[in-house]
Amino acid sequence: MARIFRAAVAAGFCAGSLGHAVEADCKGEESPGLAFIQAKALARDGAIAKKELEYSWASGRGNFPNYGVAKDPAPFDLPKRFAWSWSFPLGRFKVLTYGTAIDHLRNVYLSGADGVRKFDSSGELLWQYASLPAEMMDAPSLLNGRLYGSDTHGNVVALDMDDGQVRWKEQVSARICQDNGFTMAKDGVVLAASDCREPSPNGEANHLVKALNASSGKQLWTYAPDTAVWNFLPLFVDEGDFVFQDMTGKVYRLDLHTGHVIWKSGGKEGTWTDGSAAVGNGMVFAVNNNHPPGVASEYLPGTLSAYNLSTGKLVWKEVTQRPPNNAPAVGKVKNLPGMSVVMPLCEQVLQGAHCDVHVYNADTGALRWVFHGPAQKGILQAGDSEGQTDRSYMGIRTLCLPNGWSAPTIDADGTVFVGHEDGNFYALRDMDGDGAIFGDDEVQLYDTYAAFSGSSAPAVGPGIMAIASCDSLFVFK
Structure with missing residues (x-):
């Protein structure tokens, strides 16, 4: 008021x-x-406003206001806590899978190139929504009994969470690009990127942000950022606003109900990143690469920038040793005081390039710990070359070509969970405080044999954790 x-x-x-x-x-x-x-x-x-139903993991990045941070602990010993997985019955390479969500009953929702599926906590398939020839490459969002997603034919769709039936379907543009973004919903509004076209610093990209009424699908407003968006991730903040970044790392804070610009800040013109923004600690954390597209090296630096959430003013920025082609997570990391920023770093689709995870002090940007991850083994990421023929046969995109890491999640114990492009799903924590993550008590992994898209993130609920690789769903309890 x-x-x-x-x-x-x-x-x-x-x-x-x-x-x-x-x-x-x-x-x-x-x-x-x-x-x-x-x-x-x-x-x-x-x-x-009607009180929104609270789900365990309501979107590809979890719940407002602590995105990427779980209220519940997740199992550290991944191999021993693996419960079940799902792959396409005719072969795992015949589908591409992307984002996950978990409702209040521990049911798991999975988006994929061919539509959306709902599973109960034991792995039984409850329903599926078929979208082809349109592909659903964004992570979905849950709000008051409905699942919201978007597809490559320019549609935003609302599905009933109980039976998967279409409640409304609205075409917002001729096409929505095949990147790995997030369809998000809150306070009766659904947000999606749209208008896939050139030009942009990296070819075709989505040029518009669309807001729709969550009940009816009616378009409310349209906003055109200064540069196209990539892996669009809008995050809701206080007082009915939301933030997002464009592909250059420029951050925008908009009014959710009107599209009015409150502030915009930062970015490096002419650049492109696969990364997205994060919120926490009273700040917005954005990423950009410091080089133009088309230059590939595992050692090309980027920048992680922290902006005041209220004013948009720069608080600090740190140059990263590798490209920050991922969304960060902001929360309390195990054995560290205060708030931290978890930042996966990697130049993807580059054979021999190593991928790291850095953790920074959220107040100052000081580096706290480092996990040196493996290098990409093949010419393509895990599962991509093997699945081209099958995916072509199914009429879907033949390559996942994802980020080097999935989006990270911090659980209630402060453990970091993240998936690597060569198929390993990691649990990371610094137990001895030496700043280097190494040894069985600090690193656990489960091999999924496939990379993870940028819209994939570990979804955590009470006694359950789910993550989608580029072709399968894996659940741990």
């Missing part, structure tokens, strides 16, 4: 426009925090 009052006061002194930059909302005001358009107040005035 306080913010509604401030917005109404600001609207009485200055007229804002949805299509204008932040500075145009109220020129001459000393406090940009007061510069909110009247539409903001009208959108929320008098509205008492």
Whole structure:
């Protein structure tokens, strides 16, 4: 209510426009925090939002407000705690799998190139939604009894979580690109990237952000960022807003209900990253590569930047030793004080290139510990060359070509879980405080024999953890 009052006061002194930059909302005001358009107040005035059902892992990055961080512990001893897996019955290479979610009953939802599947906690298939010839490459999101996803034919779709039936389907553009993004939903609004086309710093990419009514599918507003987005990951923050980054690492904070720009900051023009943003510790953490696309080396540096969530001002930035082509996670890491940023680093699809995981102090950017991961063994990542023929036969994209790592998850004990492009799914923790992750009490792994897409992340619920490789689903208890 306080913010509604401030917005109404600001609207009485200055007229804002949805299509204008932040500075145009109220020129001459000393406090940009007061510069909110009247539409903001009208959108929320008098509205008492229904309490959203709480799911264990409601989206590809978990739950608001602590994305990438689980409320529950996950099993560290991965080989001994493996419970079950699912692969396509006619052969694991006949499908590409992407994001996972877990509801309040520990049912697991899996998106893939051929649609969406729901499993109970013991692995029984409960329903499946077939999307072909459109492919569903984004991680889905759960909200009040519905699953929301998007497909490459430009559709955003709402499925009933109970039976998988289509509740609505809205085409928002001719195409949505084949990257590995996230369809996210909160407060009655669904967010998706759209308008796949050139130009961008890296060929075809999505140029628009679309907001839809979660109940009806009606399009609410459209926003065009300064540069196209890649692996679009909108993260909801306080007071009905959300943040995301474009492919250059520029961060945007927008009003969820109007699309109004509150601030935008950072980025390196002309660059491209497979990474996405993260929120936590009162900041937004964004990534960018420091080199233009087309240059490949495991040693090319990038930048991890921390921006004040309220103002968008840069707090700190650190140059990374390898490309930051992944989304970070922000939370409490085992045996470390305060908050940390978990940052996977890798130049993917490069034979012989090593992939590392760095953990930074969220307040200062100081490096806390390092896990030196393996190098990519083959010309392509695990499972890609082996599955081309089968995937071509099924009429889906023939290669996964994912990030070097999955998105990371921090469990309630502070253990870091992340999947590597050569198929190993890792549990990582620093038990002796020496800053180097090594030994059986600090590293556990389970070999899935396939890489992990950027929209894949370990999903954690009470007594259960699920992760999708590029072709199968793996569950640990």
